[in-house]
Amino acid sequence: MEDKLILEINEKTPIVDLVSEFVSLAKKGKNYMGLCPFHQEKTPSFSVSPEKNIAKCMSCGEGGSPINFYRKIKNISFEEAASILAERAGIEIKTEKVKKDPNTLYYQLMNEVAAFYQFNLKNSEKGQEALKYLYQRQMTDELINHFKLGYAPTHGNTLYQVLKDKKYSVSDMILLGVVKQSDDGSYYDLFSDRIIFPITNPKGEVVGLSGRTMNPKDLVKYVNSPETVIFKKGYLLYHLNEALSDIRMSKQVVLYEGFFDVISSYAAGVKNGVATMGTALTVNQAKLIKSITQSVVVAYDGDSAGLKAIDHAIPVLEKEQLKVEVLTIPEKMDPDDFVKAYGPEKFEMLFGEYTKDAYAFRYDYYKQSKNLQDANDMKAFRRQVMMMLQTSDASVKGYYLQKLAQDLNIPIETLSPRKIENFKEPVIPKIDKPRMLDKYAKAERYLIFAMLRSKKVAEKVIIKLKQTDFAEPLTANIRLNIETYYEEHTELVLEDFLDQLTGEQRTYVETQLLTDMFWVKKLEVSDAEVESYITQIKEANLKRRYEYLKEKIENEENVSSILINERDQIIVQLKHKN
Numbered sequence: 001m002e003d004k005l006i007l008e009i010n011e012k013t014p015i016v017d018l019v020s021e022f023v024s025l026a027k028k029g030k031n032y033m034g035l036c037p038f039h040q041e042k043t044p045s046f047s048v049s050p051e052k053n054i055a056k057c058m059s060c061g062e063g064g065s066p067i068n069f070y071r072k073i074k075n076i077s078f079e080e081a082a083s084i085l086a087e088r089a090g091i092e093i094k095t096e097k098v099k100k101d102p103n104t105l106y107y108q109l110m111n112e113v114a115a116f117y118q119f120n121l122k123n124s125e126k127g128q129e130a131l132k133y134l135y136q137r138q139m140t141d142e143l144i145n146h147f148k149l150g151y152a153p154t155h156g157n158t159l160y161q162v163l164k165d166k167k168y169s170v171s172d173m174i175l176l177g178v179v180k181q182s183d184d185g186s187y188y189d190l191f192s193d194r195i196i197f198p199i200t201n202p203k204g205e206v207v208g209l210s211g212r213t214m215n216p217k218d219l220v221k222y223v224n225s226p227e228t229v230i231f232k233k234g235y236l237l238y239h240l241n242e243a244l245s246d247i248r249m250s251k252q253v254v255l256y257e258g259f260f261d262v263i264s265s266y267a268a269g270v271k272n273g274v275a276t277m278g279t280a281l282t283v284n285q286a287k288l289i290k291s292i293t294q295s296v297v298v299a300y301d302g303d304s305a306g307l308k309a310i311d312h313a314i315p316v317l318e319k320e321q322l323k324v325e326v327l328t329i330p331e332k333m334d335p336d337d338f339v340k341a342y343g344p345e346k347f348e349m350l351f352g353e354y355t356k357d358a359y360a361f362r363y364d365y366y367k368q369s370k371n372l373q374d375a376n377d378m379k380a381f382r383r384q385v386m387m388m389l390q391t392s393d394a395s396v397k398g399y400y401l402q403k404l405a406q407d408l409n410i411p412i413e414t415l416s417p418r419k420i421e422n423f424k425e426p427v428i429p430k431i432d433k434p435r436m437l438d439k440y441a442k443a444e445r446y447l448i449f450a451m452l453r454s455k456k457v458a459e460k461v462i463i464k465l466k467q468t469d470f471a472e473p474l475t476a477n478i479r480l481n482i483e484t485y486y487e488e489h490t491e492l493v494l495e496d497f498l499d500q501l502t503g504e505q506r507t508y509v510e511t512q513l514l515t516d517m518f519w520v521k522k523l524e525v526s527d528a529e530v531e532s533y534i535t536q537i538k539e540a541n542l543k544r545r546y547e548y549l550k551e552k553i554e555n556e557e558n559v560s561s562i563l564i565n566e567r568d569q570i571i572v573q574l575k576h577k578n
Contacts, residue, residue, distance in 0.1 A: 117150025
């Protein structure tokens with residue numbers, strides 16, 4: 001970009017007006033002063049000069065010309081900042097270097113979708129019920145507006161009709177995963193009767209959605225947009241763009257697992273929070289964090305699955321040279337539950353007493369499940385600690401080797417630092433003994449195996465069985481993940497698929513499904529067996545529904561005739577099957 005053009009953009013962009021979008025300014029002599037948006041401070045040291053048209057923090061030195069200020073505050077490239085400010089100032093940029101984003105139309109469509117769901121939350125009868133649900137979860141209107149939450153109406157094609165009226169193409173609706181086509185050729189909305197969380201990219205454009213059920217009995221809590229040209233879960237972090245200024249000021253990001261954790265954290269005053277979206281932390285997400293800050297606090301759930309996910313996340317973050325700390329939530333709670341139980345002040349206090357460095361967390365985590373009087377546990381503990389210390393510096397190695405020697409009651413000489421570099425023994429996961437499966441559980445498992453191996457089989461199962469037809473919640477969620485994966489791929493690459501699962505789901509697949517001899521021995525599932533398994537799962541679902549109706553009819557007064565008729569119909573169906 002030519003210097004002359006850059007100069008014109010800066011001259012036609014009043015720095016006071018630009019900075020005022022992000023900082024509250026007060027007149028002081030010829031200049032204006034405010035709290036620096038790039039670091040935390042109590043006394044204003046951010047000076048804005050209308051005369052020179054520049055801004056500068058007297059403390060940290062950040063600021064600059066309009067383009068430089070905007071580039072830093074929005075975490076975008078110089079060219080992007082210049083292009084945006086030029087458009088605002090009505091300056092035409094004639095250069096090949098600044099190209100229009102080819103996905104602009106997709107962003108517009110997704111913004112329309114998010115806006116529709118936001119409107120529906122507050123302006124529909126069912127939306128009022130969803131709003132009541134959010135209020136019961138201690139959500140305020142301010143929070144709902146900040147996070148742009150919405151509500152998807154119950155089964156139908158309302159969104160499809162709205163987008164169609166706005167002249168968006170059906171192919172784009174399907175491509176972005178907000179609308180699907182049924183077998184009869186009609187179109188319907190992907191999300192139904194769910195709270196909607198818009199997901200933005202680092203530049204603030206809506207690229208995907210996540211829908212959460214309000215029904216506690218629903219096996220599938222979250223349904224996400226499928227992977228699309230603009231929505232790649234492994235490359236995004238929820239609330240990153242919205243938290244950008246708070247991350248810059250605190251020079252730290254707090255990493256959560258769930259959307260409600262981020263929202264509760266924000267309500268409690270910890271506004272620099274982001275979240276992964278139901279998958280294990282990826283290298284690309286770690287790189288994204290590194291592009292903004294050098295420090296991260298991992299604040300996952302305090303249960304066993306959460307702790308395991310933290311153990312997985314630490315090396316991913318450390319590989320990017322990030323300073324990693326871990327917030328351990330008491331009582332095995334998740335952040336959202338803790339805020340609701342103990343209040344915002346207690347939550348903020350956790351970031352002192354309950355924060356550990358990554359080594360302290362992992363050492364305690366490896367130790368807590370071990371009986372150090374048991375030889376096998378002693379060896380496993382030693383193995384995990386030695387692996388942990390492989391990339392640490394001499395002082396950390398010395399400290400933890402001394403600690404390990406004391407805990408194992410062995411001479412420190414047996415734990416020479418030189419042995420760590422060559423320590424390549426694998427950590428052997430502790431696998432629960434497999435439980436005996438009944439024929440219905442086997443049917444679910446073998447269908448999952450068949451779906452993993454064949455998109456054609458997966459499509460057949462998706463048509464004939466709903467997620468709720470599966471009795472095992474984890475299996476139901478994995479079935480949904482397989483469906484989402486095949487929407488973007490013709491074949492399933494196992495490692496790629498596993499990276500898209502939550503920590504709990506991945507553990508279940510790796511320790512339960514992939515260790516099953518049926519999978520290990522690569523046994524095939526015939527078409528006839530697939531049909532048989534589908535029939536068995538439908539039968540099991542009917543039996544569960546029958547038991548539910550039977551109990552409801554026996555224990556409640558004034559039972560609806562509709563429920564009685566449904567029970568009788570199920571009895572007939574089950575007799576016919578037998």
